[in-house]
Amino acid sequence: MFGREFFVNRYRLLGWEFRDVTPKQAIRVNVMNVKGINILERLRGLGVELEKIPFLHGGYWVLCSDFSVGATVEYLLGYYSIQEVAAQIPVTLFADLRGKTVLDACAAPGGKTVQLADLMENTGVIVALDVDGRRLNALANQLERCRVKNTIVYRLDARKASKLGLKFDKILLDVPCSGNFATDKGWFRRRTLADVERNARLQREILAEAAEILKEDGEIVYATCSLEPEENELNIDWAVKNLGLETVEIKCYGEEAPTEIFGRKLDDSVGNCRRIWPGETQGFFICKLKKRERG
Amino acid sequence: MKVAMAKPIEDFARLFGAKLNLEKGLVVKKNDKFFLLSPSLERLARKCGDWLFAGTYLGRVENGRFFPSFSLLSMIADQAQNRVVVDDKAAWLFVCGRDIFKEGILEVHGSKNKGIYTLVFSRHGECLGFGRIVRDLEKAESGVVIKNILDVGDFLRRERSTRISEI
Known part of the structure; x- marks a missing residue:
């Protein structure tokens, strides 16, 4: 079960007609680093044409630039990060991040870790985990470039996060996933349903661990850049039924996630999740969870 | 994790005529790297010691020479x-x-x-x-x-x- 036709047909059954897209490049201003600096004016002065992303605070599409926006002095000084539009959304769904203890369970290469630190204004603590040494180096470089001060990094599998002996107010699960064709032009050639199911199992293990270490009044934001329901709606349906979690209604870009997948009826609350089909952004799936109240 | 002297860092700052007043207990040396931690990060680093990077990275010592981070240069910049x-x-x-x-x-x-x-x-x-x-x-x-x-x-x-x- 693989190939372009197989997957495109699945998308059709989920209500989306396939069209090839190439998402525009986007940047996110690191507000903590630009106090007193008009970064937009500086970039315009360099000839970079930007357009505000209407549904994101501090996010801009790069419409035109004669050079890489990753090679400016302003970038090197941590004034902004290059971050795909949909990837900027998950962190914004946490309420009241200042001073909190936050777990970024699959953190490298660190774009969302920096965004968390920015929204936390470098207060509280971010515990950032990843397993790949090369990606951890990239994470450390990002933290240094963007002047993040509130983060501690461990080489640790997210499925073993309880080893730290901590409970968290907020947990970001930007889990490893199968990706999507919009950012990976060879996607249909490489991916099979078996890959998707393997990733879905790994994601469920990470969700289960996160549920264990979440404080009673804590929040989890779960995100993938996969379009496959096994990694998205089906995993959330499983989490709601097995981990004592419930979904929370979110207001963000994207459409309501389907609650019937290939003829299988899911918990109605899965509709609180957001599915983003490729177009203005790459493909994405986002969900906010909290512990179900007892009694 | 070892609590380190902030000496290599303060010596480096002096090269530019700057004087840093780092709270000694919050400067931590991990392998060959120096970090400045907040009190809450320092508590966490003590509790779960096997970390790779924490707080503000200050620089590293290699073959007896100190190589500063850009965060350290920014800290020095105000006074240099x-x-x-x-x-x-x-x-x-x-x-x-x-x-x-x-x-x-x-x-x-x-x-x-x-x-x-x-x-x-x-x-x-x-x-x-x-x-x-x-x-x-x-x-x-x-x-x-x-x-x-x-x-x-x-x-x-x-x-x-x-x-x-x-x-």
Whole structure:
């Protein structure tokens, strides 16, 4: 079960007609680093044409630039990060991040870790985990470039996060996933349903661990850049039924996630999740969870 | 994890005529790297000791030599007496790893003597790195006067060597 036709047909059954897209490049201003600096004016002065992303605070599409926006002095000084539009959304769904203890369970290469630190204004603590040494180096470089001060990094599998002996107010699960064709032009050639199911199992293990270490009044934001329901709606349906979690209604870009997948009826609350089909952004799936109240 | 002396860091700051007052208990040496932690990070680092990176990275010691981080340069920047301000062209060339020509210098503060270390600032007041004065700034009329030792373009060079796509 693989190939372009197989997957495109699945998308059709989920209500989306396939069209090839190439998402525009986007940047996110690191507000903590630009106090007193008009970064937009500086970039315009360099000839970079930007357009505000209407549904994101501090996010801009790069419409035109004669050079890489990753090679400016302003970038090197941590004034902004290059971050795909949909990837900027998950962190914004946490309420009241200042001073909190936050777990970024699959953190490298660190774009969302920096965004968390920015929204936390470098207060509280971010515990950032990843397993790949090369990606951890990239994470450390990002933290240094963007002047993040509130983060501690461990080489640790997210499925073993309880080893730290901590409970968290907020947990970001930007889990490893199968990706999507919009950012990976060879996607249909490489991916099979078996890959998707393997990733879905790994994601469920990470969700289960996160549920264990979440404080009673804590929040989890779960995100993938996969379009496959096994990694998205089906995993959330499983989490709601097995981990004592419930979904929370979110207001963000994207459409309501389907609650019937290939003829299988899911918990109605899965509709609180957001599915983003490729177009203005790459493909994405986002969900906010909290512990179900007892009694 | 070992609680380290902040001495290599304070010694480095003194090269620029700056005096740092780091709270000693919050400066931590992990392997060959120094970090400045907040009190809450320090408690966490003590509890779960096997971390790789924490708080503000200050620099590393390699073969007995101290290599500063850009965070440390920013901390020093506010107090440094030895500093030069360069024009846009010289700033860009410096960030690309090049040395500084006399023609690109707009302002000189502190010592102008050969052999002295100096921070390099853009005309926007941003610290771009540091170098060593190789010809007396008072006497030289043109040509290379400051040798580039470290510049923020280093992040780009590091990214190129560990390219990871961000999504």
